[in-house]
Structures are given as C-alpha cells and as structure tokens.
Amino acid sequence: MVLLDDFCLVPLIYQLYNQCHTMAPILNDHSLEFISRSPEQTRRVGARLGQLLQGGEVICLQGGLGAGKTVLCQGIGRGWGVAQPLISPTFVLMRQHRRPSGHQMLIHLDFYRLEDPREADGLGLDDWLGHPDVVSVIEWPERAAAVLPEEHLWIQIDTIGEEQRRLLFTAHGPSYHDMLLAFRQATFGV
Numbered sequence: 001m002v003l004l005d006d007f008c009l010v011p012l013i014y015q016l017y018n019q020c021h022t023m024a025p026i027l028n029d030h031s032l033e034f035i036s037r038s039p040e041q042t043r044r045v046g047a048r049l050g051q052l053l054q055g056g057e058v059i060c061l062q063g064g065l066g067a068g069k070t071v072l073c074q075g076i077g078r079g080w081g082v083a084q085p086l087i088s089p090t091f092v093l094m095r096q097h098r099r100p101s102g103h104q105m106l107i108h109l110d111f112y113r114l115e116d117p118r119e120a121d122g123l124g125l126d127d128w129l130g131h132p133d134v135v136s137v138i139e140w141p142e143r144a145a146a147v148l149p150e151e152h153l154w155i156q157i158d159t160i161g162e163e164q165r166r167l168l169f170t171a172h173g174p175s176y177h178d179m180l181l182a183f184r185q186a187t188f189g190v
Contacts, residue, residue: 030177032169032184035160039071042165046075048187052179053080055104056132058149060141063157068165069139072157073108076137080106088139094123106135111143120144151176 036042049059059076061069070088077086081099089095089110097106107128114120128134130149141148151173158166171180184190 030171030180032180034167034169034187036068036165036167038163039068042068042071042167043075043078045167045187046072046077047079048075049183050076050079050081052182052186053135055135056130057135057176057179058129058152059135059137060148060152060154061137061139061157062142062154063165064159067157067159069157072155072167073137073139076135077106077108080135082106104133104135106137109136109138111138111140114140114143117144117146120147153179 034045036045053059053076061072063069070086074086077097082097083100084097086095086097086108089108093110093113095108097108098104105128109123111120125147129136129147130151138148141154153176154170154172156166156168156170158168160166169180169183171177
C-alpha cells in the first residue's frame with residue numbers, strides 16, 4: 001500500500017485547493033471576483049489597489065455591518081501611502097488623510113448614518129469627488145447613490161464565513177476599466 005505522503009500529493013492537493021479558493025474569476029471585462037480568507041488578506045488586496053490610485057478616483061465599498069469595508073479601506077490607505085491608521089468615520093461621516101509628503105488627500109466617507117441622500121449634499125462632495133488631488137473611498141455608498149459620479153469602482157463585500165469574504169469589483173467607466181485590468185494584473189498576474 002502506497003501512502004499519499006510518499007508522493008507528496010497531500011501538499012499538492014492542498015495547494016491546488018487553496019489556489020481554487022483564492023483565484024480571481026474574471027466575470028466579464030468590467031468585473032472581478034475574489035475570495036479573501038482573512039482580514040489581513042483583505043487588507044493586502046486593498047493595499048494592491050491603493051498602490052494604483054493616482055488621484056481623482058472614487059471607490060465605493062458596499063457590504064453589511066462587519067463585512068470588512070473598513071478593513072479593505074485600511075489596506076487601500078496603506079497602499080496609497082497614508083501614514084496613520086484609518087478608522088471608520090461612521091460617527092463623523094468623513095475623515096481626511098494625507099500622505100507624509102505631497103498635497104494629495106484620501107477622503108474616507110461613511111454614509112451609514114445618512115437618513116436621507118440629500119444629507120450628503122452638505123458634505124461638500126462636489127469639491128472632492130473626482131478632484132485630481134483626491135482619492136475618495138466611500139462606505140455605504142448606496143445610501144446616497146444619487147450624489148456619486150457616474151464613473152467609479154464599486155466593490156461589493158459579502159460575508160461567506162467567519163473570516164472569509166467575497167469581494168466583487170465592478171468598474172463603471174473607461175478609466176475604472178483600465179484600473180481594474182491593472183489591478184487584476186498586479187494582484188493575480190492575469
């Protein structure tokens with residue numbers, strides 16, 4: 001009788017299993033699905049995305065309570081170059097972060113507490129959304145979708161296990177399509 005370990009098949013099977021559960025299926029030219037197995041992996045994916053941001057981007061993070069929106073945003077901030085840790089702006093609606101050098105800002109918005117989409121009008125969004133010196137990351141964007149620019153990157157985060165999350169990236173507009181292609185290549189090599 002030959003044991004699987006004799007042929008190193010157990011590690012190979014485990015490796016193939018892990019690859020299948022972290023692969024990035026390309027759903028179409030404008031979307032990408034990824035399964036994260038831990039908060040740290042979600043942060044690393046966010047950091048890869050953050051490295052690609054130049055300014056003017058609007059990133060929308062949709063998901064339920066505890067889905068990992070702030071965790072992903074922390075990674076985006078780390079990759080973009082924010083020095084201080086990002087914390088959720090749920091109670092203040094907005095936090096501004098700067099790189100240690102330069103004039104660009106990352107604006108982290110949280111629309112969870114908005115009871116009416118018109119409340120977002122008082123935040124001065126017209127001054128930042130799409131501004132070339134500002135990266136905007138918005139949690140709970142569906143609560144004020146009418147104020148969002150037509151072009152943006154939408155990331156749906158779903159809880160599929162205690163630490164596992166399904167991230168569905170959808171590009172809206174040609175520049176976000178290009179960004180998604182660059183992100184796919186930088187993160188998954190495809």
